[in-house]
Amino acid sequence: MDYKKYIAEKINVDGVTKEELYELIALPPNTEMGDYALPCFKFAKLLRKSPVMIAEALKNDFQTDDVVSEVSAVNGYLNFKIDKNGFVRGALDKIFAEGDAYGASDEGKGKTVCIDYSSINIAKPFHIGHLSTTVLGGALYRIYNFLGYKAVGINHLGDYGTQFGKLISAYKRWGDKETIEKGGIRALNELYVKFHREAEEHPEYDDEARAYFKKIEQGDPECYELFTWFKELTLKDVNKIYELLDIHFDSYAGESFYSDKMQPVVEELREKGLLVESRGAQVVDLEEYGMSPCIILKSDGSSLYATRDMAAATYRKKEYDFYKCLYVVAYQQNLHFKQFFKVLELMGKDWAKDLVHVAYGMVSLEEGTMSTRKGNVVFLEDVINKCIEKAYAVIDGKNPDLEDKEEVAKKVGVGAVISGALYNNKIKDIVFSYDKVLNFDGETSVYVQYTCARANSVLKKGLAPESFEIPELSTVEIDLVKAIAEFPETVRAAAEKYEPSYIARFAVDVAQRFNKFYFDCKILSAEDDRTKNFRLALTAATAQVLKNAFALLGIGIPEKM
Numbered sequence: 001m002d003y004k005k006y007i008a009e010k011i012n013v014d015g016v017t018k019e020e021l022y023e024l025i026a027l028p029p030n031t032e033m034g035d036y037a038l039p040c041f042k043f044a045k046l047l048r049k050s051p052v053m054i055a056e057a058l059k060n061d062f063q064t065d066d067v068v069s070e071v072s073a074v075n076g077y078l079n080f081k082i083d084k085n086g087f088v089r090g091a092l093d094k095i096f097a098e099g100d101a102y103g104a105s106d107e108g109k110g111k112t113v114c115i116d117y118s119s120i121n122i123a124k125p126f127h128i129g130h131l132s133t134t135v136l137g138g139a140l141y142r143i144y145n146f147l148g149y150k151a152v153g154i155n156h157l158g159d160y161g162t163q164f165g166k167l168i169s170a171y172k173r174w175g176d177k178e179t180i181e182k183g184g185i186r187a188l189n190e191l192y193v194k195f196h197r198e199a200e201e202h203p204e205y206d207d208e209a210r211a212y213f214k215k216i217e218q219g220d221p222e223c224y225e226l227f228t229w230f231k232e233l234t235l236k237d238v239n240k241i242y243e244l245l246d247i248h249f250d251s252y253a254g255e256s257f258y259s260d261k262m263q264p265v266v267e268e269l270r271e272k273g274l275l276v277e278s279r280g281a282q283v284v285d286l287e288e289y290g291m292s293p294c295i296i297l298k299s300d301g302s303s304l305y306a307t308r309d310m311a312a313a314t315y316r317k318k319e320y321d322f323y324k325c326l327y328v329v330a331y332q333q334n335l336h337f338k339q340f341f342k343v344l345e346l347m348g349k350d351w352a353k354d355l356v357h358v359a360y361g362m363v364s365l366e367e368g369t370m371s372t373r374k375g376n377v378v379f380l381e382d383v384i385n386k387c388i389e390k391a392y393a394v395i396d397g398k399n400p401d402l403e404d405k406e407e408v409a410k411k412v413g414v415g416a417v418i419s420g421a422l423y424n425n426k427i428k429d430i431v432f433s434y435d436k437v438l439n440f441d442g443e444t445s446v447y448v449q450y451t452c453a454r455a456n457s458v459l460k461k462g463l464a465p466e467s468f469e470i471p472e473l474s475t476v477e478i479d480l481v482k483a484i485a486e487f488p489e490t491v492r493a494a495a496e497k498y499e500p501s502y503i504a505r506f507a508v509d510v511a512q513r514f515n516k517f518y519f520d521c522k523i524l525s526a527e528d529d530r531t532k533n534f535r536l537a538l539t540a541a542t543a544q545v546l547k548n549a550f551a552l553l554g555i556g557i558p559e560k561m
């Protein structure tokens with residue numbers, strides 16, 4: 001807690017801002033006088049009164065509470081005493097009273113936030129590059145719900161384009177039902193890669209593929225059925241991963257859903273005089289805004305990614321009346337989002353300002369960057385499984401008798417993958433390293449999980465007391481309480497800045513402080529019952545806050561480790 005800020009908020013001096021007050025509040029030379037002091041000399045000229053009188057008047061106006069317990073005016077200084085006990089009491093009582101809802105609020109009541117995330121491409125590998133959008137989006141989804149908003153999770157499927165014609169062509173030529181059924185995305189991707197290889201020598205395959213795509217669009221029963229089947233197979237595969245990562249969607253309306261919703265958008269653009277022809281294509285000129293033109297229709301009349309996104313945004317506004325619509329998509333697509341946001345603005349959509357591109361950096365594997373081209377990709381499923389296996393090995397080494405080792409390894413492994421992607425500021429590129437994310441002593445989820453298990457084991461032996469009193473407090477204890485009391489503010493800031501990393505870092509910071517407390521202060525063998533009870537309560541409060549924080553990130557906490 002920032003006491004200076006707290007005090008500044010409680011004081012009013014005409015003509016002086018809170019920031020100026022904040023700057024003036026300082027630690028007094030003699031702590032006998034108080035924990036903080038405000039010199040009133042600077043206000044004398046402004047208020048045409050002596051500093052002594054000003055300090056006296058401010059003192060009379062000041063309402064003490066369970067944070068600032070005493071205020072005194074001495075020689076033109078206003079001195080404050082902080083009631084650490086009151087603060088600690090207030091913080092812990094709040095945590096126990098609110099439990100799993102500690103940190104939640106209803107500030108978003110009545111507001112809907114659409115979150116477009118994960119947004120996979122049908123029949124394409126779900127690879128490590130999709131990790132960030134999936135876990136960032138999933139965390140934002142939970143965070144917004146926690147703050148009382150209605151979050152709508154949208155998987156804007158990439159299910160539109162000639163690649164589906166290619167897939168049908170390849171399937172008809174080389175595929176068989178059983179292999180594909182068994183192999184799922186991997187088998188589909190192999191077909192796709194094979195098509196590209198073969199089409200180099202047989203350009204006529206490409207024409208065939210285009211024809212098949214047209215047939216899908218026209219609803220030809222056979223082609224449409226195959227396309228639907230590819231979609232189902234893909235979703236069946238990725239759902240396994242979504243389940244592991246605790247990811248949910250309210251809508252899977254993908255690009256093809258907008259096939260029949262683009263025409264009105266194009267019409268409106270034309271009516272508003274925004275469309276111009278450029279080399280046969282229909283585009284919106286954005287030169288004035290320092291961007292290349294946004295292409296709306298190709299010369300053959302077919303639509304583009306941006307056209308479908310404009311139809312999607314329009315549809316979402318109508319369907320959900322969103323307060324904000326977030327797109328959790330890699331920064332490589334910065335221009336795309338800037339362009340179509342701008343075009344919607346030029347169309348006079350006042351809600352275009354509520355569209356937000358939540359951009360994030362690249363993830364690569366330590367053992368070598370991936371290349372999508374030649375079918376040589378790192379499947380996310382493999383990364384997760386490898387993390388679980390490695391976690392199992394470490395746990396088995398540390399605690400071979402642990403029950404439910406598999407379950408624990410799953411929570412630890414999955415947690416490591418999630419926090420590996422969430423720990424840093426989202427715009428940073430990440431090099432994913434198994435050793436780093438599974439380091440028990442690092443700034444990692446497993447460190448936090450291990451700390452929670454430690455707290456739980458203390459609580460098992462000591463049982464958290466129903467009621468407790470506040471003993472003489474050490475700095476280590478006060479620091480821990482200060483840290484856990486920051487949780488509600490941390491959640492709010494994470495939502496405001498679209499930065500779940502704030503919560504991940506918060507959890508590591510709390511765990512570090514807890515461990516300092518654990519090693520510095522005896523809990524179960526404390527000097528007296530009062531102290532022991534308080535320390536148990538502090539342990540229970542810490543465990544609760546860490547649980548709440550990790551729940552928002554989608555990371556489970558094993559009871560024992």
Ligand code: ARG
Pocket residue numbers: 116119120121156157158309312327329
């Ligand atoms: N499927 C796209 C891709 O993999 C991401 C879609 C993001 N969402 C959107 N509305 N454009 O690149």
